[in-house]
Amino acid sequence: MTPPDAETADASRHDARFHATSYLRFLRLAFRLATEGSWLFYAWMFVLTCIALVGTHAWAVQVRDGMAVTAMTDHVSWGLYIANFTFIVGLAAGGVMMVIPAYIYHDRDMHDTVIIGELLAIASIVMCLLFVVVDLGRPDRFWHIMPFVGKFNWPISMLTWDVIVLNGYLLLNLHICGYLLYKRFLGETPDKRWYVPFVFLSIAWAISIHTVTAFLYCGLGGRPFWNTALLAPRFLTSAFVAGPAFIVVVLQIIRRMTKMKIGEGSIRTLVGIMRITILINLVMLVSEIFTSFYTGGSHGVSAKYLFFGHHGHGALVPWMWTSVTFSIIAAILLMRPKVHEHLWTLDIACVLGFAGIWIEKGMGLIIPGFIPSTLHEWVEYLPSATEWKITAGIWAGGLLIYTLLLKVAIPVFSGEANKLSN
Amino acid sequence: MNDTSQGCGSNCSCKGGGGARDDSLFSRRNLLKGGAMTLGAAAFAKALSPLAHWTREETSVEEFLQKHYRELTKIDLELVLKRLEKDAKENYGTDVTITDHRPQKGVKFGYALNLSICIGCRRCAEACHHENNHDRATSNSYIRVLEMTKGSMDMEKGNVHYDHPVPHPDRFYMPVQCQQCDNPPCVDVCPVEATWKEEDGIVVVDYNWCIGCRYCEAACPYHARRFNWKKPVIPKDEINPNQSYLSNRIRPQGVMEKCTFCLHRTRDGRMPACLEACPTGARVFGNLLDPHSEIRKVIDTKRVFVLKEELGTRPSFFYFFDE
Incomplete structure (x- = not known):
């Protein structure tokens, strides 16, 4: 779960032997913290496990019987998996909106809670990688895409860039969280040299993961709907809505369920960020819509289909209008003065904003890129049961990992765990 | 909670x-x-x-560990071909020969299609279906024939699902298949180099290396690529037994495939199946590097055009009108 930071700055005081034993004790404690809890915790884990099981089975069947069990076709060749992948890369990047205030603006409250965002990045990247794996026709050949082992088409294929940035981001966050937690466990002050440079690198890296993900799509000249320079900025902006929205809700849950102190400042800062990003995202959406509709012609066909349908084909219309409605309502709710004190308003805004962007980036962006096809055939797409099962399974798996990470991190940080281990 | x-x-x-x-x-x-x-x-x-x-x-251990086509030694490749023939026998119950056809020196293939005389009969698509051992249930083919409205070259006005006697007097027909681009976006995006452009201009796929991410399918502007959503089903007496590693051997489940200008024929000096099936002679195929070839004559004397030229893909597939 956490990488061995065997040699740290305290090496002067501790030798490798010390770390060998104390790191094992740390892992033992982590295991204990992660497997013990209230009935509510066990029930939550049980439910998530069941959903993950359903997803796992559905995936195994998909590998055996072929991806014909999905609703994808040669016309719409990416679907719900890649849609979720795109969204969750944003979720992973969204955590950086806690890191920036904490480390660049030295926001005290945020500094105490930033690990929650960093752990979210870890869980999210794991989900991203899973969504890519389930989208592969031949997951058994995964090693072909590993640098040095397989044949890595770098730098020309954007997908290889994505492999690098996603795994790099995962490692960065594993290191940062793992190091800080281990130091807390030892009761020592973390050495800045061992994590601050990585934190700053992770800020730039967070931007890169979502930029590269946008470049996957916007670099394709044959898909006019994606072929827009605005895609990467839009991705980042909407990520900075969905990420903070998720974290705001998580912070409130943690405040209720644990003894961790969640300062008012963290939520206030995140809300401040969302207020702006959700509006910028809407401005960008309007800008895209204007360009498509005013210009008209074949470049606007997908957008027209997305919002209004095309001669009886309208599968995406309800999705997109739901998304737009959710985003607008969330934006208005967030404008309420002192919204961070009105938790119901805030939570509704977060849920609507999150759901709105989930649709916008998935059913509202990946799918219409394929409709109409490059030869202007009209083939629609709605996910099959298998796709929903696998998607739910991965989300459950991600939440499961996130819960476990928090379950270990929170008591270690509050110092409560030390009482336990001594 | x-x-x-x-x-x-x-x-x-x-x-x-x-x-x-x-x-x-x-x-x-x-x-x-x-x-x-x-x-x-x-x-x-x-x-x-x-x-x-x-x-x-x-699957098998041998298959799992198989190297990329271009890294196989002669002996490796021999073994792979033997194994694939054996697999075909086990899975489809028929004897097939799988050969490795290499590009010839001094050859770059080009294709031209005369839109004035194409009647939209779709026999090319059907020939492709049989020649290339496509799945029968999906009646897959590498060729799609668009029925176009006169007065427009916009594919938006095209229709592939026409179902009436052809040729319709108010329409013209435009078959589309892989354009074997000189600047192929599908090759650029592949994360594992499972698809590449050969010396004779043909873009091929190593079906045993492809991971099935379908990025190439998203990148292709011509809808030329197909994915094997399931294991192809073909009755054993309908299987074309003359197969090649990079072209018409029966594809495994979960990988990409595409038109290869029938390289198992054309690299042997024969014509592609779609050309042979064409009843009107609308198709012209040949070596672009040979100044006396028919394809060169068409390019030199007709006003040819390529599809979606503005994308910079530089197709080796040309269209022209006669009159």
């Missing part, structure tokens, strides 16, 4: 009365945990059981 504070996320041992009683490895609590985890692991193993069947039936 919004229960009172007693249910805790972090201070887990608060209710259990401290850590003391968990110290024994075989405490009741640890045994319960161990049991639950074993059960969980068993459930996941069970959930994954369809994979076991698939691994047994559809």
Whole structure:
């Protein structure tokens, strides 16, 4: 779960032997913290496990019987998996909106809670990688895409860039969280040299993961709907809505369920960020819509289909209008003065904003890129049961990992765990 | 979830009365945990059981470890071809020959299609279907024929699902297949170099290296690529037994495929199946590097155009009108 930071700055005081034993004790404690809890915790884990099981089975069947069990076709060749992948890369990047205030603006409250965002990045990247794996026709050949082992088409294929940035981001966050937690466990002050440079690198890296993900799509000249320079900025902006929205809700849950102190400042800062990003995202959406509709012609066909349908084909219309409605309502709710004190308003805004962007980036962006096809055939797409099962399974798996990470991190940080281990 | 504070996320041992009683490895609590985890692991193993069947039936260690086509030695390749022939026999019950056709020196293939005389009969698509051992149920083919409205070259006005006697007097027909671009976006995007452009201009796929991410399918502006959504089904007496590694051998499930200008024929000096099937002679195929070839004559004397030229893909497939 956490990488061995065997040699740290305290090496002067501790030798490798010390770390060998104390790191094992740390892992033992982590295991204990992660497997013990209230009935509510066990029930939550049980439910998530069941959903993950359903997803796992559905995936195994998909590998055996072929991806014909999905609703994808040669016309719409990416679907719900890649849609979720795109969204969750944003979720992973969204955590950086806690890191920036904490480390660049030295926001005290945020500094105490930033690990929650960093752990979210870890869980999210794991989900991203899973969504890519389930989208592969031949997951058994995964090693072909590993640098040095397989044949890595770098730098020309954007997908290889994505492999690098996603795994790099995962490692960065594993290191940062793992190091800080281990130091807390030892009761020592973390050495800045061992994590601050990585934190700053992770800020730039967070931007890169979502930029590269946008470049996957916007670099394709044959898909006019994606072929827009605005895609990467839009991705980042909407990520900075969905990420903070998720974290705001998580912070409130943690405040209720644990003894961790969640300062008012963290939520206030995140809300401040969302207020702006959700509006910028809407401005960008309007800008895209204007360009498509005013210009008209074949470049606007997908957008027209997305919002209004095309001669009886309208599968995406309800999705997109739901998304737009959710985003607008969330934006208005967030404008309420002192919204961070009105938790119901805030939570509704977060849920609507999150759901709105989930649709916008998935059913509202990946799918219409394929409709109409490059030869202007009209083939629609709605996910099959298998796709929903696998998607739910991965989300459950991600939440499961996130819960476990928090379950270990929170008591270690509050110092409560030390009482336990001594 | 919004229960009172007693249910805790972090201070887990608060209710259990401290850590003391968990110290024994075989405490009741640890045994319960161990049991639950074993059960969980068993459930996941069970959930994954369809994979076991698939691994047994559809894959093998040799296949898993097989190197990229371009890294195979002569002997490796011999063994691979033997194995693939054996697999075809086991899976489809018929004897096939799988050869490795290499590009010829001084040859770059080009294709031209005369839109004035194409009647939209779709015999090319059908010939492709049989020649290239496509799945029968989906009646897959590398060629799609668009019925176009006169007065427009916009594919938006095209229709592939026409169902009336052809040629319709108010329409013209435009078959589209892989354009074998000189600047192929599909090749650029492939993360594992499973697809590349050969010296004679043909873009090929190593079906045993492709991971099935379908990025190339998203990148292709001509809808030239197809994915094997399931294992192809072909009755054994309908299988074309003359096969090539990079072209018409029966594809495995979960990988990409595409038109190869019938390289198993054309690299042997024959014509592509779609050309031979064409009843009007609308198709012209040949070596672009040979100044006396028919394809060169067409390019030199007709006003040819390529599809979506503005994308910079530089197709080797040309269209022209006669009159």
